[in-house]
Amino acid sequence: MVPVVGSLVAFLVALLVGGAAIHISATVVADVDDYSHAIVTALVGAIAWALTSWIPLVGPIIALVAWIWVINWRYPGGWANAAAIGFVAWLSALAILFVLNSVLRFGVGAFGIPGA
Template sequence: MALSDNVVVFVVSLLVGGIGIHVGASLLASSRDYSHAVVTAALGALVWGVVGWLVGGIPVVGPVATLLSYLLVVRSRYRVGWTTAAGISLVAWVASVVVLSVLAAANVTSPSAVGVPFV
């Protein structure tokens, strides 16, 4: 895959991650700013990757620390509690899976999203 193809896949994945977070934040935090969601997706992916690289290999502690660090990003970006941050993240995951399933069925992209864990 050429570098330009990788950039396109990254951008599309980031935008889809932003859609997921935007849907979750719209429903649970009354947020209407899609660009804020895209930045949150990028920051969440960065934090997820760094914390996962640092402690991800430690059984139980690594995955929990990685997930909590991601939730901390969502929590701080939307100024909500832990439960609402978890709800936003769950809705983001479901919304991203739906969007990516539609795009994959149309042969537009592969099923992955930057900024939403496990997608």
């Protein structure tokens, strides 16, 4: 029972971190200030990534396009804006994870942010 609770807590923390990164980037790039919207975007983006990244040779490229498509679908501004939100979210996730993992020694990831 304890490993299940630990896994659930780790998933929730990683989802909150991914949502925070998307929230920061969506606020900066698209002027959208809705944290719950960002959390759902992180969850749907992670699902899109998981469904496509396994494809041999082109999977990571298709997964990245699918992830940006999710951001484009959830936020205003078109594909360029979605790519900018994704890039700033990735940078934000790296900064958040640096503080959580290096300074506070949490050992978490960012669910919904590829490569973070």
